[in-house]
Amino acid sequence: MDLLYYENFKHCTYFIPTYKREGISFETNINGLKVQANYESIDKGVVKIFRMGQRFKKSYWLHIYAVYKYFEEKGTNLKRIVLETPNGSEEISITEILLKEKWIKKEFNNLSPEKKKHGPHCKFCKLKNDCHIQFLKGGDYSVVPNFSKNMVEELKKMNLDPINIIKTDQIEKFGKEFKKPLYNLKSLVENKSYAINRADLPSDYIVFDVETYKNKDFLFGFLDEDRYIPFFLGKNGIKEVEKMVDYLYNKDKLLLHYDQNDITALRKLSFMYPKLKGKINKIVLKSCDLYEIIRKNYSLPVVSYSLKDISKYFGFSWQTELNGFTVILEYSSYLKGNQESLNKIFRYNEDDCRATKVVLENLRKI
16 A cells, blocks of 8 residues: 555555655555555655645654654664645654554554445546446446436436447437437447547647646647647746747647646636737637547547546557646656656656547547
8 A cells, every 4th residue: 555645545445556656665564554655865863755735634644654664664763754745844753653653553454455446536546447347347337437326326217227228229219418428338338439429520730738736837738740849837937928829829720628727727828918818819719629529429438538548548658657636746846856857747748739639530530
């Protein structure tokens, strides 16, 4: 169990993170449970650990205790542990740790293996696809995109079995509310893609993706034909924004993005830089949300309609294991002076752009 993902592990003890956080990793045994965690540094008996939470969570005590146990087993004489967060740091004495030892061990004892459970925690788990297919085979249709538990209950009230509906080609007899979810189920069961409606797919476009840290949209990446063009809004943000807006305005191509967050970030710039509002408004008018096109018109054999899942289905290989959450961790590392963390984010942003193009071009073949 990786303690940095304790909240996920509480929901499902089978959770395996897709991303390994920075720091010096270690493993220790607590009450018969193998525990993984990390620390930033150790100097003269003072260990530093870093967590991204804005407040001191109770679960951080488990991380602190694991660090203490690890160094105790090594025979290292610890003086204290320093917990650093974005809001500051807090020093924890060994006495404080020992006073909470009984409660901490009880928390670890409560983490005994249970049946697999699906939920939001699955998003960052390596086992997601395999587990969700197992749930589906066991008759749990709630893992199918847009197939809600209420929908399952409605079909039960009508004495209708979703699998039987698929096998007997009855989907077209159902209304809009049921049609798309049933096709999503059919797609997963048959491992086949379906175009439910013929969508008008753009041919001349620039792909667009944004990376965000807290409330700051710091990287706007574009893919024009096969050329990746990033605009990093660092210290000279206004100059980069002006260059980016002029570039898009002069190109006058449709902007293709995946969900509304990216276009929202572009609109925000028009309020931050009023003199660019006219150009930005014109650029935004020629935009297209690929996620909405897929959601309304296509059923694909994937357990979520995230860009990563769909692009992997179409054969795209990602350079990094980053996601929207881990970009925050990497950017925080960059702010501390780690240039490689920023390089990772650039590679991830480029992947997002290229993956979007791969998905669009493969939709044409369905």
